Amino acid sequence: RPEIELADLTGFALQTACWGDPGATGLALLDPPPPAALDAARSTLRALGALEDGGVTGRGRALARIGLHPRLARALVDGAPEVGSRAAAEIVALLSEPPPRSAGDDLTATWRGLRRPGRPADAHAARWRDEVRRLRRSAHGGGPVEGPAGDAAPDAWARRGDDAVAGVVVALAFPERVARARRGSGHLMASGTGAVLDAGSALAGARPEWLAIAAADRPSGSASARVRQAVVIDEEVARFAAAPLLETAEEIAWRDGDVTARRVERLGAIELDAAPLRDPDPERMRAALLEGLRAEGLGLLNWTAAATGLRRRLAFLHDALGDPWPAVDDAALLDLVPQWLAGARRRADLKRVDVAAMLRGLLAWDQAKRLDEYAPERVEVPSGSRIRVDYSGERPVLAVKLQELFGWDAAPRLAGGRVPLVVHLLSPAGRPAAVTADLASFWREGYRAVRAELRGRYPRHPWPEDPAQAVPTKRTRRASGS
Structure with a gap:
């Protein structure tokens, strides 16, 4: 490679400045100097007081006459x-x-x-x-x-x-x-x-x-x-x-897992001294908290069971229906979080944010009214139990013991009838015995095989021949005639 591509160009830049051509544009060189290296050289010369406003200074000419770098x-x-x-x-x-x-x-x-x-x-x-x-x-x-x-x-x-x-x-x-x-x-x-x-x-x-x-x-x-x-x-x-490298600055940033607000004296990259800021700028504190959330994730917020469940329900509705149901993925929430951080200054303040209330605040009045209809938190089954719907997967799931659904020919459809609720029918021990989105078809075609497999293992539970007409129950003792 040509030497001009590898060499320190500070001396070259000083000489060309003394000749009246700081950019070396008028020289018939075999190879042009790399722009980045030439810019770095000129920056060094400005720091030495050898260049000013693009031209050589008297000091610069004196330095050039010495014949050294x-x-x-x-x-x-x-x-x-x-x-x-x-x-x-x-x-x-x-x-x-x-x-x-x-x-x-x-x-x-x-x-x-x-x-x-x-x-x-x-x-x-x-x-x-x-x-x-x-x-x-x-x-x-x-x-x-x-x-x-x-x-x-x-x-x-x-x-x-x-x-x-x-x-x-x-x-x-x-x-x-x-x-x-x-x-x-x-x-x-x-x-x-x-x-x-x-x-x-x-x-x-x-x-x-x-x-x-x-x-x-x-x-x-x-x-x-x-x-x-x-x-x-x-x-x-x-x-x-190294006095030109000395600087004192206010530093408000996410550091070591929390917001730090310090007045820092540095010599270039070397930290010389630091003291806490007594009255840091609230806006910069919130910006540092947001920096921390972006770096470490939304898990820094107070994700109660209610907040997590609500987020999953909203995510389901956004995927199923689109706008105006709000997106609640990480990227979307990080754009919204600054509105949630009023008064927050430290990591501990993030745990005081009522995430569930903030998520509900994303909904218009008519959406809030339809939320429980379109994405209910719980569904009442024929036995009278109110079973929580699991929205954590690709499809909403209702996991319930098989005997509690006798006589139920169809689970409700969600998202205004657009998405069927997937039912996980559980054995008396709570293990999945069958999965269906069409209960009526399961009672006709799939139930017989499940009954044959589990009846002997769980004799104290009802296993009627016609579950579509049987009485649902949460009891463990088998009813007569079953």
């Missing part, structure tokens, strides 16, 4: 007043070239090793010294470096040691790689990516709370980046160097 140029320019031009140049020179294999992941230790007086230990150390000299000249405006002025780190950082000095520069270059230890193991970078130290890491033993990560890679298939070089820092360094 804009991030490193920014670390040099902004780091020099904070830690001294010498230290800033030394750290940036260290960041501008991959470290030798022998270097560990402790960037501060590598820096100390390179600073030792005497001849350079190897080619990497020699190149580093040359680059430091070049960068110091750049930090001084391109002229010769005269004396120690500006070289020393200001007391504010120097007193805190090499880690603080190096950490400021690294974090200025890569603020999104500032990372904080998280529960369990590893760190979380401000970018939102996880980071882990190798088992043999020189830094791991210190169990650092904060890191400024200079270099990392992500092994194939891994969700976290592997730290190659980093500096141990503290929260003060993180807040200072």
